Amino acid sequence: MYYPIPDSEIDQFIEEDVPYGDLTTTLLGFGLTPGEITFTTRERTVVxxxxxxxxxxxxxxxxVLDSIPSGTLVEPGTMILTAEGPAAALHAAWKVALNLLExxxxxxxxxxxIVERARAANPGVNVVTTRKSFPGTKxxxxxxxxxxxxxxxxxxxxxxxxxFTQHTAFIGGLDGFLAMIPELQQKTPEQKILVEADSAEEALRIAKAxxxxxxxxxxxxxxxxxxVQEIRTTCPGVAVSAAGGINPENAAAYAATGIDIIVMSSVYFGKPSDIKAVIGPK
Incomplete structure (x- = not known):
């Protein structure tokens, strides 16, 4: 999917790391020497x-001389980005580019x-992520x-x-909210109404409403x-989503329950990919 990050944000990434030039490269005096930089994966990676x-x-x-598109699954040892230019330019961009990639x-x-494992267990399941990304990185x-x-x-x-319960607490609890569903559907005919349940019993009441x-x-x-089996029987038009603690180890088990949607945050937290950057004269 084509989804570019705005240039204004890229400018900010550079400004954060190189606000007043590269002192080391300037002092060493090789800034105008032609060079090349390559970025290579050290592990299986979705670039x-x-x-x-x-x-x-x-x-x-x-x-830039060559680049592999985002979304490509590559094996260890794959060169994913190559560029040439003055050594000063390569050193200024080096860590900013590497941090973004990793x-x-x-x-x-x-x-x-997670998508691969979940769909192996349930080809029809949708995998979606929450708005729990670190502020400023959405x-x-x-x-x-x-x-x-x-x-x-x-x-x-x-x-x-x-x-959520945090909403229904202000409108008479779950019963008060369930009575409002027909009104909400009338006001927002193009929107789906999603409701989180605190128990299986609540989930059934919400589905039936x-x-x-x-x-x-x-x-x-x-x-x-x-x-899921009971909702399929009693309310076949209602979708079921599961959230909370879903990760690569249990995604297949959750998908196999027959749910329609996996909701997760775990992918935002973990080790960066291991990508090797090499800079040298050309």
């Missing part, structure tokens, strides 16, 4: 942000693993999960309806399997 890393290099004065590819790779995080084969669960509060999606959090797999 992400090669486009933005290339822009970093270009903005610093280098020329952090974004880490998220993309974790996402790709655009990169969203690009990374898209590269890994997932989609956003919610980009923010403005474009979707997801009702006409919600479009019932979401459960940290429900054990056995209990979730039984709930």
């Amino acid at each position: 992400c942000c090669t486009e933005e890393a290339g822009k970093v290099l270009a903005k610093c004065g280098a020329t 952090y974004a590819s880490g998220i993309a790779t974790r996402t790709g693993t 655009k990169i995080a969203i690009k990374a999960i898209l590269a890994g084969g997932a989609f956003p669960h919610r980009l923010g509060l403005s474009e979707s309806i997801l009702v 006409g919600a479009d999606v019932v979401q459960v959090d940290k429900m054990p797999v056995d209990e979730l399997t039984a709930l």
Whole structure:
């Protein structure tokens, strides 16, 4: 999917790391020497942000020679980005580009693993991610999960309806909210109404009241399997999503319950991908 990070943010990444030039390279005096930089994977990786890393290099004065698109799954030893230019340009862009590649590819790779395992167990399951990314990194995080084969669960509060206990506490509890569902559907005919349940019993009540999606959090797999079967029988038009603690180790088990949607945050947290950067004279 084509999803570029705005140039204004790329400019900010560079400014954070090189606000007043590169003192070391300047003092050593080789800044105008022609050079080349390569970025190579050390592990199986879903590549992400090669486009933005290339822009970093270009903005610093280098020329990109070759680049593998975001979303490509590559094996260890794959060269994913190459550029040439004055040594000063390559050194200025080096760490900014590498950080982008490693952090974004880490998220993309974790996402790709979960998507692969979940769909092996349930080909129809959708994998989506929450808005729990670290503040200031949302655009990169969203690009990374898209590269890994997932989609956003919610980009923010403005474009979707997801009702929690924290909402119903202000409108007479769950009963008060369930009575409002027909009114909400009339007011927002183009939006689906998602409601999180605190138990299987609540989930069934929510489904029977006409919600479009019932979401459960940290429900054990056995209990979730039984709930999905009951909702399929009594409310066949209602989708079921599961959230809370879903990771590469248990994604297949959750998908096998028959749920429609896996909602996760775990991909945002973990080790960056291991990518080797080499700079040398050309």
